[in-house]
Amino acid sequence: MSYERHGRGGGYRRRHRDRDDWDDRRREQQETPDDKLKIAIIKLGEVDPIEELPRLEQQIRDHLPRNIPILSEAFRIGVTEQPYKSPFYAALLRLLYNPSATNTSEETPLGRLVLEDFWKGFQSYLDKVAWRETRLCIHFFAHLTVAGLVSVDSLLTLLRSFTAVLDEFGVSHGRAKRAALCAGEGLIIAGSVLKAHNPDSIDEIINAIQAFNDTTTNLKWLVSPTTPVSAQTVQHESTSELLETLLNVLNHLNQSDFNDVTTCFPQPYKNSSDLDNSSFIPYDLPLVLVPPEVIELDPLSSDSGEDVSIKKEEWPEFFVRLFPNDVSPDPNTPAGYIIRTALLDIVDIFEVNRKECARLLLEYPKWNLPGTFKPKPGAPTTVEPTPGKDWQLESTIIECVLGIYLLLPESPKKSIYYTALITELCKLSPSTVGPAVGKSIRKLYQLTSDGLDVESARRFAEWFAVHMSNFGFQWVWKEWIPDLNLTVQHPKRAFMRRAVEFEIRLAYHERIMKTLPEPMQSPDAYVISDEAPGPAYDYDDPTNPHHESAASILNLFRGRAKVEDVIAHLDTLKASLESADDGVNPDTILRSMVVQSLLQIGSRSFSHFLNAIERYLALLRNLAGNNNGAKADILTAAAAFWRHNRQMVSIVFDKLMQYQIVDPTDVAAWTFVNGVTVGQLAELAGPLNLSAFEWDLLRGAIDKANGRVTIARRKVAALKKEDDDARGRVKAKADDTMEVDAEKAETVAAPETDSPQLQSALKAFSSLIKEQKAVLSRTLEGFVSCLAPSPDEPRANPHSRTVVSEDAWENRANWGRDEWNAWETWGWCRQFCRVYSPYLRMYNETLYTISLAKFEKSTDPAGETLKSIWSTATGQDA
């Protein structure tokens, strides 16, 4: 086929086709009058909500024939997808309660009809246990209660049905937390009328949330980002925990009878005249029961475990504070809590479109009271700043987004979303967002030396690198030059090194080198390597005793020799290596030569590597056999080859697992024994420890094993359904035949056994479950041997036990390389236990018995700490 023919002269046809598309889209978007009204309601407030309200009211009243479901749907979308507009929707609904000009006063107000229909939508959110939508509808109901449209008693009952969740037997932390937010936030908004009506009920709700919060101390210890390994108490400097801020705010408001809320958010519905209390009957919200979580219904329906879907654990949420209270609001104050909640909801809801999300975040002040945020630079000051407010919008937003990004053990959405969102914010308003980002980086950098959790610090470096790669790698590195005097593994220096490594991966060595000031470019600053991270083929050197043997293998690969021929050649080489008898293991040398030569062939790019591996897959499998030593040799050879490029080590390990040359357990085992030697300048290595790089390798291995179980589980479920359906059909047919010919029916009896596909899927599933358990077990064992080493461990870190004490932490200014290494290893152990807790729980007993039971009667401080991390993560303490 000629490309030219279509490349040129095809213009007309292409344009024509293009117009077809255009027409398709037009047709799809044709709007009915109902749709137009719906859109008008959703778009309320594009210019000025207060001014638009009467106009929109009229438009709704004029719309005939009346379509209540369309109206209530528009309200539902507005309330659940644009929660910052909730007070204005409440005001709109209030207006729709006014008697219409033409009709008699006896008719049911239009607003009431909408509200009754709106309730049905709420009920369906609740039935699906859609927590966010449920909570946002409660906001709306609370506003309506203040507006007088909903009866105070019925709102109280609604809130109580959420605090009732907190008392459920065995309630999960996530469910309880969300229920508490529903009740608590409803109370913030409607507290003034609720308290006037029934003061005791306020205490009752607050106490219920408080009682639940008191049970979460241990969980908090494990996910607070600035708490030292040792301390069992949570440090609150620089962080705030979500439920605790809610409680602080509620207690604060309760003291002032909730009058303070009038300065926290607009209440435009208060502008309407009072309803006639003698004749007006407010809407009674119907009674509800919060249904159980779908996923928690029947977790143990199958013994083999293939029906169990993994539910992510939910933890207390600690947000890092980056700015003082006069720059961004304190979330422990009512106004601060409301602003942060509003921003968090925007970030969550608009995840599908980060560009729109950024715009809406920067427009947020429009929906809060005037004077809350400083006006844009250069904009005329139309309102006086409110005393105690006048915050800086961009700093508030960045603090909030970074707060979610850094949540432990992981952020709710993919990390890259928050990074991309900050990029968009910077693009929209570089002059105001840029400085906020710069200050955040400095604050987080400072926090790394005050005990910022290792996972938070790793994510900080990742964000830093991606952010810089979007903005020309412009960072003022020179302000950190004095920190080069700190010990080489100090978290600040680890951060610089890591950030630079990540930047190089996104760009290239030269590019990043030239962004650094001279003192950081020098190799003994340990910030950047002096050469680009290329391959290191050990046998390239003619003085290497195996140089020629390796060259012969390399040539076979270059000539694309057949696998059989390579194997024959290897047999000859092995024989001569064995006869040489120079003390080296001939198999190990052979594996190293083969793997390194193959990687050399594939060193030009990722896809060259894949091509090389796929061409010699059979050879590699043969080489690996079923021998763990062989697999470790393969990993060692690969890591040595890419020792200057740790990204490639991760990639190669990932694909070696993907091609089933090694198993995840091999990688986990290898990492604990050999990880520290990869790409580390000798100065950085030292005794047994784990840094972020080794953690990445472990995570890659564990995720691979978990991912395979996930796929296998889905496959089993699909095949089971197929089998069941087939049985159903056979049975139905049999039932039909039965009546006609009872004898023949026996011959078509439903098959009792599983289909061959299902049998093999079940077999695969049980193999993969074993592998999953093995990799988790190996990892836990690895941590135990690093952190509580046995006396005969030759490479034990002498400080792994000492750094856990609080005194040691206070003395950290005097720590050297090994202390910081030990401290970081503890951090990864915490991360392992909390992020994989849903998996660890499944094998809790076995894993505990293998690795931790030995500490039961000991007084080893490391053993004690390991046990308490473990029991918190697996829920023994909860």
Add this chain to the structure above:
Amino acid sequence: MAHVVSSLDQPSNYKDSQARVDRQKQNDLLAKSTTLYVGNLSFYTTEEQIYEVFAKCTSPEDGGGIKRIIMGLDRNTRTPCGFCFVEYYTHAEALASMRYVSGTKLDERIIRCDLDLGYKEGRQFGRGKSGGQVRDEHRQDYDPGRGGWGAQAQRAEIERRREVEERYADAQDGPGAVAGGGGDWKQEDSGASTNKLKRERSPDDDGDERLVSLNLPFFRVVHL
């Protein structure tokens, strides 16, 4: 949340203008697609840089990951020509890239992602005299990242360029020229290792078989 804003992960008007499958079929394919077409790359950008960015959208715990990357090459010179395909194991990962990566910078250029019907043999060659990638051929501005006047920049740039020019000199056409990247986990044969030796090709190329069976003709990428 399609009510208030549109989602960034919707298929755009990027399409295969030559495909003989009807639009409905194309839409069905895109709704399951695990492949992205990535455009506006610098000619110097390496697969490892691409890997680094796109790996941030993977979900390994759901069985995902980067399956493979196929660099778009000039048919005549065998050098990168500014586009590539990134293939994931899952559809969700491709969508995540649309939302979070498309429109951000890679190697200091704003890249653009589109859901793709899937890599098909021969598609890695574009541009050149008879190539298919036409989207930015009318670019007028100075653009050191894509060759042209940037060549006499610094030594490092020249070195980088030399590497790039040689890197894909061995790129081949035809069946099996592009690696599969490894497929789903398979139960190991209980047979002896000699059995394994007979398995010359990767057993893991399911993805390709699926595409081949669609019998798509070689199609060009046209941005409209």
